Amino acid sequence: MSEVHNDVQAYTLRLELVDEPGELLRSLQPIAEHGGNLLSIFHERGNVTPRGYIPVEVDIEATPDRFDNIVEGLSDAGINVIQAGTERYSERLTIILSGHLIETDLSDTLTQIEATRNATVTDISLSAPAGSIDVSSARFQLAAASGATEEVLAAMREIADEKDLQLVEPLTVGGRA
Amino acid sequence: MRLCVLGAGAVGSAVVELAAEHGHVVTAFADSESAAVDADGLDADAVRSKKRDDGVVGEADPGAVFDADYDVLVEATPTTLGDAEPGFSHVERALADDRHVVLANKGPVAERYADLRALEAESEGIVRFGATVGGALPILSTIEDVGPSRVSAVYGVLNGTANFILSRMAAEGLDYEHVLAEAQDLGVAEADPTFDVDGTDTALKGVIVANVLSDGETEFTLDDAEVEGIQELSGSMLDLAQEDGQTIRLIVEVADGAVRVGPRLVPENGAVAPSGTENAVQIEADYCGRLGITGRGAGGPETASAVLTDVERLAD
Numbered sequence: 157m158s159e160v161h162n163d164v165q166a167y168t169l170r171l172e173l174v175d176e177p178g179e180l181l182r183s184l185q186p187i188a189e190h191g192g193n194l195l196s197i198f199h200e201r202g203n204v205t206p207r208g209y210i211p212v213e214v215d216i217e218a219t220p221d222r223f224d225n226i227v228e229g230l231s232d233a234g235i236n237v238i239q240a241g242t243e244r245y246s247e248r249l250t251i252i253l254s255g256h257l258i259e260t261d262l263s264d265t266l267t268q269i270e271a272t273r274n275a276t277v278t279d280i281s282l283s284a285p286a287g288s289i290d291v292s293s294a295r296f297q298l299a300a301a302s303g304a305t306e307e308v309l310a311a312m313r314e315i316a317d318e319k320d321l322q323l324v325e326p327l328t329v330g331g332r333a
Numbered sequence: 334m335r336l337c338v339l340g341a342g343a344v345g346s347a348v349v350e351l352a353a354e355h356g357h358v359v360t361a362f363a364d365s366e367s368a369a370v371d372a373d374g375l376d377a378d379a380v381r382s383k384k385r386d387d388g389v390v391g392e393a394d395p396g397a398v399f400d401a402d403y404d405v406l407v408e409a410t411p412t413t414l415g416d417a418e419p420g421f422s423h424v425e426r427a428l429a430d431d432r433h434v435v436l437a438n439k440g441p442v443a444e445r446y447a448d449l450r451a452l453e454a455e456s457e458g459i460v461r462f463g464a465t466v467g468g469a470l471p472i473l474s475t476i477e478d479v480g481p482s483r484v485s486a487v488y489g490v491l492n493g494t495a496n497f498i499l500s501r502m503a504a505e506g507l508d509y510e511h512v513l514a515e516a517q518d519l520g521v522a523e524a525d526p527t528f529d530v531d532g533t534d535t536a537l538k539g540v541i542v543a544n545v546l547s548d549g550e551t552e553f554t555l556d557d558a559e560v561e562g563i564q565e566l567s568g569s570m571l572d573l574a575q576e577d578g579q580t581i582r583l584i585v586e587v588a589d590g591a592v593r594v595g596p597r598l599v600p601e602n603g604a605v606a607p608s609g610t611e612n613a614v615q616i617e618a619d620y621c622g623r624l625g626i627t628g629r630g631a632g633g634p635e636t637a638s639a640v641l642t643d644v645e646r647l648a649d
Binding site: 250251252254281283285291292293294295297322324325326327329 | 486488565566567569570572573574576577579581584586588595596597598599605
């Protein structure tokens with residue numbers, strides 16, 4: 157079964173970097189050194205954490221053994237590893253919002269949803285039958301962190317309440333997402 | 334068993350009609366204005382046609398039924414909120430006389446569960462109410478058989494009218510008002526469909542389930558439920574759901590000591606997206622996992638059959 161252990165998998169690393177020149181490059185070195193293949197880097201420069209760090213999300217491919225070495229290498233280099241693994245954003249959720257979506261600034265609604273901890277919007281479909289003045293509806297597909305479904309839905313309820321939009325939630329009782 | 338049937342609507346009348354077939358005798362039958370009593374058993378056809386033709390079931394005063402010889406009171410008067418009257422007083426009287434009670438009326442079990450259980454504890458009589466949730470579907474009896482303490486969640490569709498409206502809106506891409514009018518023409522929705530579409534009826538059933546699951550530890554009433562209706566849904570919302578392989582149904586969720594009712598996105602061909610007026614419920618229990626019960630819930634004969642099943646259990 158050794159091949160199974162050598163299988164290359166995709167991993168998401170969420171790091172928090174000190175806001176200093178060269179930090180991003182420094183964080184990538186352990187990944188290269190331990191044989192990880194970089195897929196993407198999302199550097200959230202404008203989204204500083206309350207403690208003044210810059211969140212960075214790195215997607216890489218590596219074997220499980222190498223991945224462990226990478227995480228160890230990052231820690232040894234003093235890089236903050238917030239999340240390491242395939243588990244993040246593992247739950248898919250669909251919601252529908254309806255109301256004066258366009259009048260109440262759809263892009264602001266989207267920004268608010270995106271700002272929700274533990275969730276990211278992966279798809280939007282808008283239905284505005286009578287133009288922008290009337291009631292319209294939109295379906296949002298969200299990816300939520302594992303175990304964060306209830307927290308994400310509670311945040312959606314708040315956004316809907318605040319903007320006086322109708323929210324149709326997915327049925328999630330008994331672990332059905 | 335000798336039955337005293339209160340309420341001459343669709344359910345009460347159907348109980349009177351079907352009782353003999355199940356080996357029972359109706360010795361008293363009353364609506365809100367009048368009553369018929371016969372210790373040897375009433376002629377089902379005669380009292381039902383009298384109600385239809387003359388608007389009364391008999392010449393006696395409604396209160397006279399309590400003096401009749403009977404073993405089981407069948408309470409099938411309309412469900413009322415708050416103090417659940419006059420249904421609650423009917424039950425109180427029967428239990429005081431040490432008779433059994435079978436409820437089709439949701440009020441006493443949804444709004445005054447603790448009071449009801451206290452009266453039952455003082456009486457030789459037993460209260461059963463399987464017909465109040467899902468009509469003919471064996472939802473409460475399944476929970477009873479599995480054991481309420483082993484059930485972790487109950488969820489699904491418990492209102493045929495709302496389900497009919499939503500499944501038509503999804504199938505035809507029509508808006509709520511249009512489909513509601515159609516449902517009223519077909520007799521699927523009542524002239525005043527408020528309780529069906531605003532979630533109240535579904536919530537009452539959820540509250541009853543919650544009372545059974547909590548087994549007296551916490552009392553639930555309609556005020557404890559979070560309720561949202563389907564009136565604001567549009568055809569385009571159902572279209573959006575459908576593009577994603579889903580649909581919208583009015584769902585009750587009873588779990589973790591909470592009752593929530595509202596439109597929810599569910600898989601289009603999933604276990605809790607029945608078509609037309611059907612109900613569909615999932616019961617999650619330890620060891621046996623998820624149990625599904627689907628079928629025609631409400632309706633006179635369907636609910637009457639559930640009432641008579643409860644009578645049968647009392648006879649055992």
